[in-house]
Amino acid sequence: MTDQPRRKAALIIGAGDATGAAIARRFARGGHTACVTRRSAEKLKGLVEAIRAEGGEAQGFAADARKEEDVVALVERIEREVGPIEVMVFNIGANVPASVLEETARKYFKIWEMACFSAFLSGREVAKRMVERQRGTIIFTGATASLRGSANFAAFSGAKHALRALAQSMARELQPRNIHVAHVVIDGAIDTDFIRDSFPERYALKDQDGILNPDHIAENYWHLHNQPRDAWTHELDLRPWSERW
Numbered sequence: 001m002t003d004q005p006r007r008k009a010a011l012i013i014g015a016g017d018a019t020g021a022a023i024a025r026r027f028a029r030g031g032h033t034a035c036v037t038r039r040s041a042e043k044l045k046g047l048v049e050a051i052r053a054e055g056g057e058a059q060g061f062a063a064d065a066r067k068e069e070d071v072v073a074l075v076e077r078i079e080r081e082v083g084p085i086e087v088m089v090f091n092i093g094a095n096v097p098a099s100v101l102e103e104t105a106r107k108y109f110k111i112w113e114m115a116c117f118s119a120f121l122s123g124r125e126v127a128k129r130m131v132e133r134q135r136g137t138i139i140f141t142g143a144t145a146s147l148r149g150s151a152n153f154a155a156f157s158g159a160k161h162a163l164r165a166l167a168q169s170m171a172r173e174l175q176p177r178n179i180h181v182a183h184v185v186i187d188g189a190i191d192t193d194f195i196r197d198s199f200p201e202r203y204a205l206k207d208q209d210g211i212l213n214p215d216h217i218a219e220n221y222w223h224l225h226n227q228p229r230d231a232w233t234h235e236l237d238l239r240p241w242s243e244r245w
Contacts, residue, residue, distance in 0.1 A: 006083035007033045007057060013065050013122050014038065014092035019141070020194040021047050022214035023089050026222045027083050028056030032086065035078050037061045062225035065092060074106075076126040087137040087225050088126040091117045095143070100154045108155040115159035116166065123170055123181075129180050137180045137225045140167045144187045172236050180232050182224045187239035210242045 010027035015036035024034040044060030063070040094114035104212035130136030146164045149157035173179035189195045189202050189211040191237045198202045
């Protein structure tokens with residue numbers, strides 16, 4: 001009796017209900033086991049069940065990406081129990097606006113931990129495995145704040161600027177070792193419950209293709225992973241046709 005071949009794993013750090021979930025579903029449809037993570041495993045049950053109902057493979061993992069021991073254990077477990085991590089998508093959000101006059105040191109540091117430090121930990125751990133195999137894709141989700149700082153978004157902009165720099169540094173170091181590192185700037189509102197409930201006027205633009213569809217974002221991530229290495233994209237920006245930029 002021979003061992004069953006292990007499936008390729010797609011690790012989605014920050015598999016929320018919109019973009020992260022759509023990315024997980026897309027990679028599952030492409031034949032990967034979607035390894036989805038959030039701090040709460042309970043919040044992943046619906047996504048895992050939905051992917052399996054569609055005929056895909058998925059597993060949920062509870063992990064705090066800000067904690068080094070959690071990230072190390074997560075990557076080791078997936079590599080051991082699921083299969084080689086062929087692609088890692090870092091998709092943790094940390095968009096909490098505040099005036100710089102009222103921002104607290106604690107919240108500023110927490111936002112940096114979520115949007116940048118956890119990306120470093122996740123990227124470092126998967127890169128170690130990918131370099132050994134001489135293949136892999138690492139994709140970081142950026143935002144408008146990755147490119148410019150807006151009023152009342154000092155913490156978020158600082159963290160997203162740092163994330164972009166991390167992605168650039170990793171790409172320059174790892175690309176010659178056949179590791180594709182990409183940074184995606186999501187410039188615009190995304191079709192989420194938060195936008196629907198908090199910004200109904202903006203959400204009304206959905207019928208005019210005025211907000212981003214998570215499934216269409218996910219399709220671009222899938223394309224990045226499958227690009228031939230003679231034409232790799234490092235930075236990709238996605239925005240609705242009507243978005244000012």
